[in-house]
Amino acid sequence: MRLDVVTIFPEYLDPLNVSLVGKARARGQLNVYVHDLRDWTHDRHHTVDDTPYGGGPGMVMKTGPWGEALDSVLADGYETGSREPALVVPTPSGRPFTQELAVHLSERPWLIFTPARYEGIDRRVVDEYATRMPVYEVSIGDYVLAGGEAAVLVVTEAVARLLPGVLGNAESHRDDSFAPGAMAGLLEGPVYTKPPEWRGRGIPEVLLSGHHGRIARWRRDEALRRTTVHRPDLIERCDPRAFDKKDRETLSVLGWEPDPEGEPYGRFWRRVDGVEE
Numbered sequence: 001m002r003l004d005v006v007t008i009f010p011e012y013l014d015p016l017n018v019s020l021v022g023k024a025r026a027r028g029q030l031n032v033y034v035h036d037l038r039d040w041t042h043d044r045h046h047t048v049d050d051t052p053y054g055g056g057p058g059m060v061m062k063t064g065p066w067g068e069a070l071d072s073v074l075a076d077g078y079e080t081g082s083r084e085p086a087l088v089v090p091t092p093s094g095r096p097f098t099q100e101l102a103v104h105l106s107e108r109p110w111l112i113f114t115p116a117r118y119e120g121i122d123r124r125v126v127d128e129y130a131t132r133m134p135v136y137e138v139s140i141g142d143y144v145l146a147g148g149e150a151a152v153l154v155v156t157e158a159v160a161r162l163l164p165g166v167l168g169n170a171e172s173h174r175d176d177s178f179a180p181g182a183m184a185g186l187l188e189g190p191v192y193t194k195p196p197e198w199r200g201r202g203i204p205e206v207l208l209s210g211h212h213g214r215i216a217r218w219r220r221d222e223a224l225r226r227t228t229v230h231r232p233d234l235i236e237r238c239d240p241r242a243f244d245k246k247d248r249e250t251l252s253v254l255g256w257e258p259d260p261e262g263e264p265y266g267r268f269w270r271r272v273d274g275v276e277e
Helices: 010-017 019-026 065-080 099-106 122-128 150-162 212-230 231-236 245-253
Strands: 002-007 031-036 083-096 111-113 134-137 257-259 270-271
Touching: 002 010, 002 065, 002 150, 010 019, 010 031, 010 150, 010 245, 019 031, 019 065, 019 150, 031 065, 065 122, 065 257, 083 099, 083 150, 099 134, 099 150, 099 270, 111 270, 122 134, 134 150, 150 212, 212 231, 231 270
Parallel strands: 002 031, 002 111, 083 111, 083 134
Antiparallel strands: 257 270
16 A cells, blocks of 8 residues: 655654554555655745635645645655545545545545644645545544644554554454444453452453353443443434344343334434333
């Protein structure tokens, strides 16, 4: 996979040289190129922004530098044999970045990131390159950062760890929160390691039983319990058909029941102190 990042703060991307991503780069599994947007400016101040049309506070990143930068990155990529580019635009107004989207992006051969600053990039830039390649406008959360570089680090790490050979154990991400399959739409439960007792605290006996079926059931129940506590919205959105009989028993104990009228649409309702919601 090839990744290109165009930014006015190249040093912000230095963490891409460490940990799993850095090792993947060293092994040649991931080619990362960080470009300084100011290299495509033509005034002595290297200006990349201007006042917004229509007035208002803040500044908007200009079309000129971005257009030249992206054209140059695309030309270099095509010359070196890269295929099927996709543009990833970090923005709080984008679609939520999810594990499902991370899996999808990990299957693409070439991603180009455009982390913005100020009030964002002139919309015409995104519209222009949407005619040349798929564009993913993504948000890593319901908040606003000073710039999109932190979002690039988040997306890159989530995507890179899914590439074949990056993780030491290829099965490591199978039970991740939100992982496709059994964990789809759920949070991962608690995990434990040696020693078996620490400061008077033990670990659940089932994990010492060696009974794989019981352990799998315990992990599933804990995932349901943690999701209920921290992200009840995920349970509400789940398709009831994704839950087996034991899941439904656990959810019932936790205060959940499927809505008979909403079941075809994957809706749940919750009982709280005997009051239906």
